[in-house]
Amino acid sequence: MLIDTHLHLIDRNRLEYPWLSDVPPLNQDWTYQAYHQVARRVGISATLHMEVDVAPAQIPAETTMVAELMTAQDSLIRGAIASGRPEKPGFQDYLEGLDRSVVKGLRRVLHVMPDDLSQSALFRDNIRALEAANLPFDICVLASQLGLAADLADAAPGVSFVLDHCGVPDIADGGFDAWATEISEISKRSNVNVKISGLVAYTGGTWGLDTIRPYVEHVIGSFGWKRVVWGSDSPVCTLGGNLETWVATTYALLEGCSADEREAFMSKNAKRIWQIDV
Template structure:
């Protein structure tokens, strides 16, 4: 059974998503009900909702929406990776008001802000605060920014980090070596994990198993089976021509030949441990 560590839900009636105007293919509602139907069919037994970079004034409302969905009988949602602004002076107060039963970690999308944001002393100080609340931090950076991810992980050694989308590779033959080297360097940080998710969206629609295989195999080889988790990145995965069912099928195909214990760690057990899921 799979635990999906990267589900996005979109409800434009409740929340504002300014960036969706630039991505017409995603600019509609993506409901929990539609996800639930497909997820159960393909063996997903639990999921974490990943923040969707809502307008800053809607951050609390997004978390409330996830909490309401969690409370439904039989809900697949086990928690939220909520949005946060570690660069803000009031971040400590924001943390104090979070419900630990709902919020399992935080994310700040870092490829939409200047590189200096994640390197600032206040940002790092606030990231270190996550350790006292047993909250993780998802790093969402582009391939060129991966050295910044390394310095951030080094600056907060007691915080558990998760690198989203295999480090957002450029997915070109010319840049593969650079990505591979950066991922190997990042894997030296014991407090950093990697998420196999999102890469189909970067293929430009040219989605084949053999195109994905080198990225998946190197990510797992570098980090090891105990520091890798799976995420659907639904519905963003559709940008690469893969719906939820296709990405799940690809995941199974890419892990054929792996041991039962390796697949269990990747598919669910690591996520249970990292986010303390029941």
């Protein structure tokens, strides 16, 4: 079983994406139907929709869209990692109003925001509220911001965090050493998991298996097999290939792993972190 913990869908007729015009290769509709066809072909068994940083007023509408897709016949979608604004005073009211049959976790994109956003007392108090809500929080930062991610994890030790995209290493420019040091450091926090997702998008487009292997091996070596999950980061993965290529790369990287290690990475850890019923 392969669970995709990071699927983005884009419907420009239904929702507004303020950032999308700045990324021309992605500035189109990316439908569930198109994803479903490929996902079934490559063996993806279930998926979580990851919020796509829609216009803030449309955050509830994005969750509603996912809820509707979950009810479709033969749907692979098992829930949403919804957007949230922990920097806002109304965040805890927002938590109480969530449809927990749909929302399995939350994320606030941080790499495009000022570094001090996640350091405010209000932000951290609101993140700590996720412990009682039993909702994990995806951390989306650049490699240069991994220290901020570690600080946030320390400020909310009872919250389960998931570091997206291996901490976004600068693979294209060979930014391994500084990134690897920060990954080793943040992995010391037992409440932090890591998502091996979409690395092909950071290669600059020219890469082979051995380009990505050192990054994946360092992440797994640092976090261990019980704190790693897989994600496609579709359609962002198309910036360096496509969904099929990333799945094939993943299987190649897993060659030689034990059955238990493979199961933990591909499905078991995701089921635990997001309480996915498959």
